[in-house]
Amino acid sequence: MIYLxxxxxxxxxxxxxxxxxxxxxxxxxxxxxxxxxxxxDSPETDYWKEEDFMNPSRLFTLTxxxxxxxxxxxxxxxxxxxxxxxEEFELPSFVDKTCLRLWYNTQMDGYAKHWHDALEIVIPLxxxxxxxxxxxxxxxxxxxxxxxxxxELHTLQPPPPGSRFIFLLDLDLFCQMKSFLQTRSLLTxxxxxxxxxxxxxxxxxxxxxxxxxxxxWGDSPSRQLSIYARMLDFFACFTDFxxxxxxxxxxxxFRSADSLSKKLNHFLEYLQVHYAEExxxxxxxxxxxxxxxxFTRIFRRHxxxxxxxxxxSLRVRAAEDLLKNGGVSVSEICARCGYTSMxxxxxxxxxxxxxxxxxxxxxxxRR
Numbered sequence: 001m002i003y004l005x006x007x008x009x010x011x012x013x014x015x016x017x018x019x020x021x022x023x024x025x026x027x028x029x030x031x032x033x034x035x036x037x038x039x040x041d042s043p044e045t046d047y048w049k050e051e052d053f054m055n056p057s058r059l060f061t062l063t064x065x066x067x068x069x070x071x072x073x074x075x076x077x078x079x080x081x082x083x084x085x086x087e088e089f090e091l092p093s094f095v096d097k098t099c100l101r102l103w104y105n106t107q108m109d110g111y112a113k114h115w116h117d118a119l120e121i122v123i124p125l126x127x128x129x130x131x132x133x134x135x136x137x138x139x140x141x142x143x144x145x146x147x148x149x150x151x152e153l154h155t156l157q158p159p160p161p162g163s164r165f166i167f168l169l170d171l172d173l174f175c176q177m178k179s180f181l182q183t184r185s186l187l188t189x190x191x192x193x194x195x196x197x198x199x200x201x202x203x204x205x206x207x208x209x210x211x212x213x214x215x216x217w218g219d220s221p222s223r224q225l226s227i228y229a230r231m232l233d234f235f236a237c238f239t240d241f242x243x244x245x246x247x248x249x250x251x252x253x254f255r256s257a258d259s260l261s262k263k264l265n266h267f268l269e270y271l272q273v274h275y276a277e278e279x280x281x282x283x284x285x286x287x288x289x290x291x292x293x294x295f296t297r298i299f300r301r302h303x304x305x306x307x308x309x310x311x312x313s314l315r316v317r318a319a320e321d322l323l324k325n326g327g328v329s330v331s332e333i334c335a336r337c338g339y340t341s342m343x344x345x346x347x348x349x350x351x352x353x354x355x356x357x358x359x360x361x362x363x364x365x366r367r
Contacts, residue, residue, distance in 0.1 A: 062125065062163070069217055070104035079103065084114075088153065088354040091363075092118040092168045098224060099170035102216045110158035115354060117320070118168040119187060120148040123209060127162025131155070133190050140164075143206060145193035151313070151352055152190065165213055169231065181268055183239045185303040188313070201241050208234045263288050264302050275314040276338035281307055315339070316352045323361040330357050 062070065073079075075095050083091040094101050101118075113132075122131060122140065129140045131148070132155040138146055148154050150171060171187070174180045195202045208230045215223045215230075243261065267287055271279075284307055285295035299307050315337040322333045331342060334357075339345040349357050 086355045088114050090114045090116045092116045099173045101168040103166040105166050106163045111156035113153055113155045115151055115153045117150050118170050119150055121167035122146045124164040127160050129159050129164050130157035147191040149187050182265055183235045185268060186242055188303060188305045201237055204237055205234055312348050316349055323357055324364050
């Protein structure tokens with residue numbers, strides 16, 4: 001069960017706002033009798049009807065004061081001020097000196113196909129929300145959590161009247177940590193987190209994200225640290241669950257072959273440093289000690305990508321950093337990132353980023 005209370009009335013002190021429960025109520029589809037009675041008897045929830053506890057469309061509810069507060073960004077940034085590098089490449093508008101942005105979105109307009117370098121997390125609060133990724137469409141119910149990987153082309157469909165939280169998070173800060181390597185490998189494909197798909201960790205995860213929302217619009221001097229701490233808590237929870245045998249894990253890989261999982265993790269660490277070197281599939285399999293056919297299967301299961309796609313994503317990510325910093329020619333970046341052909345480099349970069357390396361650099365030089 002979930003009993004989430006997030007925000008406090010405007011007159012509450014900062015300590016009250018962050019240390020005590022408030023009136024943001026998050027209810028899962030099944031609620032114990034004791035919690036039912038607590039809500040029913042509470043003067044703050046006397047407007048709830050009994051049937052609301054089992055109504056998915058009322059899973060999350062904000063007070064009018066919260067809705068008004070959440071529409072205003074902490075830095076007064078206006079919705080709709082999107083920075084598009086190309087027709088599809090969007091530059092995320094993070095809060096100054098942070099790596100995040102959180103929107104309380106009530107717009108009924110959709111967002112055309114686009115991508116960005118940030119991890120996007122979509123959580124409907126009221127009514128459903130549809131997101132298209134590649135060939136698949138996700139129809140999200142209130143309380144569902146959709147993780148959209150960085151660089152993933154996606155479309156936000158025009159929704160019915162309702163609301164949702166949309167998180168944007170730059171993962172570069174977390175990628176500095178060695179232990180984040182496996183987490184990053186799990187974020188290469190879209191992930192739907194719900195009470196049905198991840199029942200073991202859903203309550204903890206949704207609690208963390210709702211706490212992040214409260215902190216984001218709060219006035220605690222340390223709210224950025226608190227938000228990052230909760231994001232790390234989520235990443236640790238999500239990663240540990242997969243390693244211990246989560247829904248996408250195979251018992252043969254994680255439960256009965258811990259040593260093989262460790263070898264794969266060490267190999268991923270090796271790739272982070274040696275991505276520019278020529279590494280045939282056969283040699284990669286030899287490093288793990290398995291056949292190339294078995295390696296192909298377990299690598300995809302472990303990372304969500306083929307070996308070649310994973311290696312390409314590392315090279316393109318490294319090229320991005322070099323293009324942003326300047327001082328190195330595009331041809332030299334091509335060579336540094338493991339490409340012997342400029343056409344191959346351009347093709348892979350455009351496929352993943354929607355623009356050429358030169359176009360990418362020109363945009364950052366104009367900023």
